[in-house]
Amino acid sequence: NAGVMQNPRHLVRRRGQEARLRCSPVKGHSHVYWYRQLPEEGLKFMVYLQKENIIDESGMPKERFSAEFPKEGPSILRIQQVVRGDSAAYFCASSPGQLDSPLHFGNGTRLTVT
Amino acid sequence: DQQVKQNSPSLSVQEGRISILNCDYTNSMFDYFLWYKKYPAEGPTFLISISSIKDKNEDGRFTVFLNKSAKHLSLHIVPSQPGDSAVYFCAASVLGDYKLSFGAGTTVTVRA
Numbered sequence: 001n002a003g004v005m006q007n008p009r010h011l012v013r014r015r016g017q018e019a020r021l022r023c024s025p026v027k028g029h030s031h032v033y034w035y036r037q038l039p040e041e042g043l044k045f046m047v048y049l050q051k052e053n054i055i056d057e058s059g060m061p062k063e064r065f066s067a068e069f070p071k072e073g074p075s076i077l078r079i080q081q082v083v084r085g086d087s088a089a090y091f092c093a094s095s096p097g098q099l100d101s102p103l104h105f106g107n108g109t110r111l112t113v114t
Numbered sequence: 115d116q117q118v119k120q121n122s123p124s125l126s127v128q129e130g131r132i133s134i135l136n137c138d139y140t141n142s143m144f145d146y147f148l149w150y151k152k153y154p155a156e157g158p159t160f161l162i163s164i165s166s167i168k169d170k171n172e173d174g175r176f177t178v179f180l181n182k183s184a185k186h187l188s189l190h191i192v193p194s195q196p197g198d199s200a201v202y203f204c205a206a207s208v209l210g211d212y213k214l215s216f217g218a219g220t221t222v223t224v225r226a
Contacts, residue, residue, distance in 0.1 A: 004157070033212060042118070042203055042216030043158070056212070091157050095212075102148055103214065105157035 004106035005074075006092050012112045013082050021077040021109045025094030032075045033103060034060075034067060037089045049075060050097075082113045117141045118206050120217035128225050133191040135220050137204030140185065144206040148214070149178060149189045152201045161202075162189070165209060194224045 005024040013019050025032050030051050035043040045059040049069035060067065064082075069075040079086055089110050093103035119138045127133045135149075145166035150158035164171040164178045164187070171178050177190045191198055204217040 006157075009155075031212070035214075035216075040218065042120075042205075042218045043214075044216070045213045048212045059213070093157075102160040102163060104160070105150075107155065107157045 004092055004094050004104050006090075006106035006109050008109060009107065010110050010112070012114060014114055015083055016081050019079040019082050019086070019111055019113075021079075021090050021092075021111070023075040023077070023092030023094075023106060025075070025092075026104050029094035029096050029104070031095045031097045032069050033093045033095075034075075034077050035091045035093065035105075037091065037108075039088075043091060046077075079111075082111070084113050087111055087113045116218075117144075117215045118204055118217040120204055120220050122220050123218070124221045124223070126223045126225060127194050129196060130193045133189075133194045133198065133222055133224070135189040135191075135202050135204070135222070137187050137189075137217055138185055139187075139206050139215075141206070141215070142185070143208050144215075146207050146209040147178070147180060147187050148205045148207075149176075150203045150205060150216075151198075152203060152219070158203055191222075194222075196224050196226060198222060199224045 032049045034046040037043045047060045047067045048056040064080045066078045089108045091108045093105045095101050148163040149161040151161045152158045162176045180187045201219045203219045205214040207214050
């Protein structure tokens with residue numbers, strides 16, 4: 001399966017701990033996007049990255065959240081000092097960056113903060 | 115601010131009949147629209163898209179209609195099949211922009 005791979009699928013963290021979510025894009029895709037889905041809501045844009053660069057992080061909370069897409073390895077979404085409100089499904093998507101090319105989504109990581 | 119709205123949270127339809135899903139948007143800058151399908155515990159899967167230069171796009175059993183003046187689009191699935199039971203998300207963006215604005219989704223149940 002050459003699709004977007006996300007791990008872990010499920011992640012449980014206690015309040016105050018750190019959560020690290022990983023995303024490997026479709027082979028050949030250099031554009032990665034993170035979206036968050038809260039219960040009963042649609043997906044909300046968080047951040048857009050290209051290799052080694054953050055292009056747009058306007059949807060990401062200013063504190064505790066960070067994202068990276070290093071030259072080698074997967075993209076990482078990091079949430080420090082998690083709170084209960086961070087509980088959600090986090091989806092990663094990738095694209096080749098061409099106009100009107102739809103995003104390909106991974107199966108998501110469901111984060112539960114206890 | 116919810117720029118894309120799907121006002122029907124659920125839809126139940128008999129197998130073989132037509133499913134019609136509706137979506138409204140408020141941002142007049144949007145010119146590219148997509149529908150995604152999502153099964154439980156999976157990510158959204160791209161279904162069909164339409165740009166604002168068209169008012170209809172068809173792909174097999176799936177047809178998307180766009181009414182720009184009403185800022186409304188719809189997805190028709192005909193005939194509906196049991197495997198179509200899923201959550202359908204409407205999404206919109208400005209063509210070339212990477213930020214998709216999603217609706218809250220419509221859960222479709224196809225009854226045998």
